[in-house]
Amino acid sequence: MKKNLLLVLLVVSVTVWSQQLAPIYKGGEIRLTPDAEYAKNIDWNKLFPDYNQTAGSRAIGLYKQIVVAPDGSVFMSHRTRHSITKFDKNGNFMKEFGKKGGKNPSDFIYMPSVEGILDGKYLYTTAVDGRMHFFDLNGLWVKTIKLKYMPLGSIPLKGGKIALLGYVPYKGEQSRNMVSLLNFADGKEKVITSEFEPYGTEKKIIINPIMYTDDTGKVQKGPMISCSLPLADPMYSRVRLATTTTGNLVTAHPETGEIIIYSPNGQKIKQFKADVKPDVITKEDREGFYQKAAKQVSNLETDVTDKTRNKAYWVNYIAQYKQQLEKFRDPANYPSNLPYFSEMMVDSENNILLFRFTREEGSNKFDVYTYNSQGTKIATSTFIADNYDVKINPSVFKFHNGSIYSFVKLKGATGNPMRLVKFDLKKNSNR
Amino acid sequence: MKCLTNNQIQQLLDGETPSVLSEKYHQHMNACPQCLERYHQQKELAQSIKELIISSARSPERIPEFRIPKTIIHPTRKFRQIPGWIKVAALLIPVFFVWKMSFKPGEDFKPSEENIRMYEMGNSIDANTAFQENMITTKVINKDGKVIKCETN
Numbered sequence: 001m002k003k004n005l006l007l008v009l010l011v012v013s014v015t016v017w018s019q020q021l022a023p024i025y026k027g028g029e030i031r032l033t034p035d036a037e038y039a040k041n042i043d044w045n046k047l048f049p050d051y052n053q054t055a056g057s058r059a060i061g062l063y064k065q066i067v068v069a070p071d072g073s074v075f076m077s078h079r080t081r082h083s084i085t086k087f088d089k090n091g092n093f094m095k096e097f098g099k100k101g102g103k104n105p106s107d108f109i110y111m112p113s114v115e116g117i118l119d120g121k122y123l124y125t126t127a128v129d130g131r132m133h134f135f136d137l138n139g140l141w142v143k144t145i146k147l148k149y150m151p152l153g154s155i156p157l158k159g160g161k162i163a164l165l166g167y168v169p170y171k172g173e174q175s176r177n178m179v180s181l182l183n184f185a186d187g188k189e190k191v192i193t194s195e196f197e198p199y200g201t202e203k204k205i206i207i208n209p210i211m212y213t214d215d216t217g218k219v220q221k222g223p224m225i226s227c228s229l230p231l232a233d234p235m236y237s238r239v240r241l242a243t244t245t246t247g248n249l250v251t252a253h254p255e256t257g258e259i260i261i262y263s264p265n266g267q268k269i270k271q272f273k274a275d276v277k278p279d280v281i282t283k284e285d286r287e288g289f290y291q292k293a294a295k296q297v298s299n300l301e302t303d304v305t306d307k308t309r310n311k312a313y314w315v316n317y318i319a320q321y322k323q324q325l326e327k328f329r330d331p332a333n334y335p336s337n338l339p340y341f342s343e344m345m346v347d348s349e350n351n352i353l354l355f356r357f358t359r360e361e362g363s364n365k366f367d368v369y370t371y372n373s374q375g376t377k378i379a380t381s382t383f384i385a386d387n388y389d390v391k392i393n394p395s396v397f398k399f400h401n402g403s404i405y406s407f408v409k410l411k412g413a414t415g416n417p418m419r420l421v422k423f424d425l426k427k428n429s430n431r
Numbered sequence: 432m433k434c435l436t437n438n439q440i441q442q443l444l445d446g447e448t449p450s451v452l453s454e455k456y457h458q459h460m461n462a463c464p465q466c467l468e469r470y471h472q473q474k475e476l477a478q479s480i481k482e483l484i485i486s487s488a489r490s491p492e493r494i495p496e497f498r499i500p501k502t503i504i505h506p507t508r509k510f511r512q513i514p515g516w517i518k519v520a521a522l523l524i525p526v527f528f529v530w531k532m533s534f535k536p537g538e539d540f541k542p543s544e545e546n547i548r549m550y551e552m553g554n555s556i557d558a559n560t561a562f563q564e565n566m567i568t569t570k571v572i573n574k575d576g577k578v579i580k581c582e583t584n
Binding site: 396 | 541542546547549550551552553554555556557558559560561562568569570571572573574
């Protein structure tokens with residue numbers, strides 16, 4: 001009798017706990033409230049000295065990835081160094097491990113991205129060259145698996161399985177984007193879905209090679225330059241991956257809104273289409289893109305002075321760019337609508353979240369459509385982060401035990417603005 | 432006639448003196464006891480030398496053999512005599528090289544600038560990038576059509 005009572009209590013408590021987030025979503029506006037105790041003693045300058053580091057025009061100091069272990073500790077990888085930082089469950093710095101190299105199998109040849117924790121035991125990373133490194137949760141190297149292609153995304157499932165989004169160049173000016181299941185034990189893969197993507201279909205501005213006289217008086221031929229138009233990057237339309245707490249794989253297709261749930265062995269469990277209306281790209285949107293591009297060219301024109309190196313080249317470059325500026329206004333250079341969502345994530349209670357693209361600049365308000373794992377819509381909500389610039393990307397926005405761990409930028413910070421923050425989700429009381 | 436020289440006596444003993452002179456020499460020795468005495472002395476000496484040569488030919492002197500020390504070592508004993516550190520090194524060096532060769536990361540595809548940008552894009556696109564950040568990818572392409580620089584702002 002006592003046993004039965006305990007079992008009933010357990011089921012009730014699990015059910016109640018599992019419904020913590022859904023009621024919050026139903027509340028409409030959700031405030032991301034930072035846990036004041038989390039990482040409160042961190043010296044951010046010491047931790048993120050690379051925050052303003054750039055490579056060309058890329059702010060690589062701001063590119064980081066995080067994963068959260070079952071015990072709440074956080075692992076972070078950086079686009080500026082070949083190592084991984086570990087924080088304890090309270091956000092305190094614990095250690096840094098991993099090194100650049102190539103002679104030892106544990107070395108990182110290319111900068112790693114932390115991707116997930118497999119079966120609660122192994123932290124794994126991927127890199128552009130297809131190497132996947134596995135470490136225990138103390139940072140000790142366990143294994144390296146070399147993929148024959150570049151992984152554009154991955155997610156750990158259960159039972160030693162990892163889902164990978166692979167990019168494989170094929171002959172005939174196309175690539176194969178595939179979702180495969182990798183078996184940790186033997187490194188073998190099973191492709192569960194794939195599609196071909198033609199190369200170079202994105203709309204762009206082309207700057208043809210320019211003959212110019214350089215500063216030394218020598219006649220040079222410049223390279224060809226192509227600048228893609230907004231929304232042209234194929235990554236907008238590539239399939240998104242997430243996992244449930246039971247280790248199932250959730251795939252979501254931004255171009256169709258199709259969501260499929262697979263078992264860790266790749267068997268299809270559920271398929272449904274999100275009843276989301278994708279945003280239309282309006283004339284005003286295109287005009288906005290045009291105005292921004294025109295402003296950039298104008299800024300470049302101002303920057304090119306008599307003191308500029310190879311001035312003749314830049315004058316010709318600007319002239320060619322200006323001639324093609326109208327492409328930003330031309331509807332033929334855009335899809336009719338945006339993808340159905342910008343990102344798909346699964347929270348710690350197995351609800352599926354589809355984030356809309358934002359229009360309001362700097363608002364840090366993110367509309368999100370939530371579904372349960374059966375495909376039933378829960379709500380349309382808005383996440384609001386008041387004091388932080390939040391990036392809605394699963395690499396830096398992780399659900400864990402009802403909270404969200406995120407690498408964010410503190411608004412109006414003096415000095416280093418980058419923070420690792422643990423947010424609690426609270427119904428907005430400021431309405 | 433003068434007394435005989437040693438050379439003349441020796442020639443006489445060796446039978447190399449012409450018969451005319453030989454008779455003269457014998458006549459002189461019969462009259463000269465000193466030459467006769469020397470003749471007999473030389474004859475005895477020649478005889479003893481002749482006997483020595485003959486006896487040597489019969490039983491020649493045996494030359495002793497060279498006795499080069501020769502130790503036969505059994506192969507197992509030979510191996511045991513090699514110092515331990517050399518044996519360990521001989522074992523470990525090939526093992527080390529095999530290990531290094533086996534675990535050396537393979538020379539696989541080298542990601543291009545474009546690949547790296549594409550890889551980074553997965554972490555770059557977010558809810559703000561469509562309208563607010565206006566992401567534009569710029570590629571610099573050389574005369575062979577190869578992308579030599581690729582950046583997204």
